[in-house]
Amino acid sequence: MVNYPNKKINNNRKITSTANRGMNLEKMINQTNEFYLNNNIAIIHKKPIPIQIVKVDYKRRSAAKIIEAYYKLPSTTDYNGIYKGRYIDFEAKETKSKTSFPLKNIHKHQIIHLEKCLEHGGITFIIIYFSKLDRIFFLDSKYISLYYKRSLKGRKSITLDEIEKNGIEIFQGYRKPIDFLQVIDKYYLS
Amino acid sequence: MVNYPNKKINNNRKITSTANRGMNLEKMINQTNEFYLNNNIAIIHKKPIPIQIVKVDYKRRSAAKIIEAYYKLPSTTDYNGIYKGRYIDFEAKETKSKTSFPLKNIHKHQIIHLEKCLEHGGITFIIIYFSKLDRIFFLDSKYISLYYKRSLKGRKSITLDEIEKNGIEIFQGYRKPIDFLQVIDKYYLS
Structure with a gap:
């Protein structure tokens, strides 16, 4: 459940200095996905962290305890x-x-x-959070591929300028901290 | 990588008594998904097992060791x-x-x-493996919902008869042990 009071607010309002302060990216995305899920807008989940389990203690009847992993x-993305x-x-x-x-x-x-998911018809992107600047960008995965190719011979990063030019900035919201579906509605589905 | 020699075979041939003997369902599905992935047919992955990590030992520099989980x-499905x-x-x-x-x-x-994924336009189903009978069925998730509702007041299982009637039997193959996309091609996309 989303832990915010249910009052009307403009999700586009820039409120980075208050509501979400100290919230890390994962938490913001999880809250956004919970909002989408609870309001039956989209079904998006974070995948569990991949773990190699080596040893499990089955002594306790109630719950098996993993003691070495x-x-x-x-091998895929998180969401x-x-x-x-x-x-x-x-x-x-x-x-x-910065x-x-x-x-x-x-x-x-x-x-x-x-790249494969894009090729098969998916909508694929990354969300980049510049925590020191408190700015969030939606960047289509085709640009990641492009800059990744460049990195093999040159620059190992994507500059903020390039992200500003090719990405879409998302302003943090209250009930949907990172409303990336708004970007998808506007740039992919309209 | 798929560990079978690359020879032409009829994937629909029933070879349950030889090639896949002793292979459990997860392994058969993983091999099938690997085949789809390696041949750029579909991008389907098993999600990692969800684990609650409680204690991690960071002593060794090379790899953090999870010692309590x-x-x-x-909260979702496996694939x-x-x-x-x-x-x-x-x-x-x-x-x-049986x-x-x-x-x-x-x-x-x-x-x-x-149910939610179906409502949002996904293709949703379960694969049921009767290991003692060595028979595999593809069952649309709408039947799971139906029989689940029935189970609240009555019978707590779906009979094999019902599965034979409403599901699609998949005969085990060699390179694609459980070729569920064939069912999707025939019944959902044609």
Whole structure:
């Protein structure tokens, strides 16, 4: 459930200095997805973190206790689901940089995954949060592919200028902290 | 990668008594999805098992070791992805029963999740494997909802007869052990 009082507000109003202060990107996206889910707008979930389970203690009858496990590299993105009949797939990344988004933040197989989903008709993107600037951008995955290719020979990051030019800035909202479906409505489905 | 030699075979041929013997349902589905992925037919992945991580040992520099964690109930299904522009969402369940599929095998919130995905335009189903009979069925999620409703007042399972009547039997294949996209092509997209 969304933990905010149910009062009418303009979700586009820039209220970064109050409501969402201290909220990290994952929490903002999760709250947004919960809003979409609870209002039957879209069905988008974060995937569980991939874990390699090595040892489990079954001694306690109530709950098996995992006592040895390791993080695995994700082979896909963190979020996917369905909106208005369309397959949605995206990754969300936070950076402390004030000038660019370092591409090392996103794994090569995640880029490949986004490319494949795009090829098969999905709507694919990343959400980039510049935490020090408190600015959020929606960037179509085709640009990630483009700049990833560039990074193999040159610059290892996407500059903020480039993101401003090719991405869509999302202003934080209250009940839907990061209303990325608004971008999809406007730029993909209209 | 699919571990079979690359020779032409009829994937519909019933070879349950040889190739896939001893393979459990998850493995058969994963191999099928790998085939789809490697041949750029569809992008369908199993979601990681949801885990509640309680304690992590960061002592070793190379890899953080999770030393206390517990299984969580899944809030969605195990598999989703995209095929020919359509959102695909399903659960796969194995039963040792020879006569019926017990509905306790599938959680209520998974049924609700499938209903929501269907409502938003997804193709939603479950794959049921009768391991003792070595028979596999594709059952549209609308029947799961139907029989789930019935189970609240009566019978707690779906009989094999009902599954034979409302589902589509999938005969095990070699390179694509459970070729569920064939069912989707024939019954949903043609």
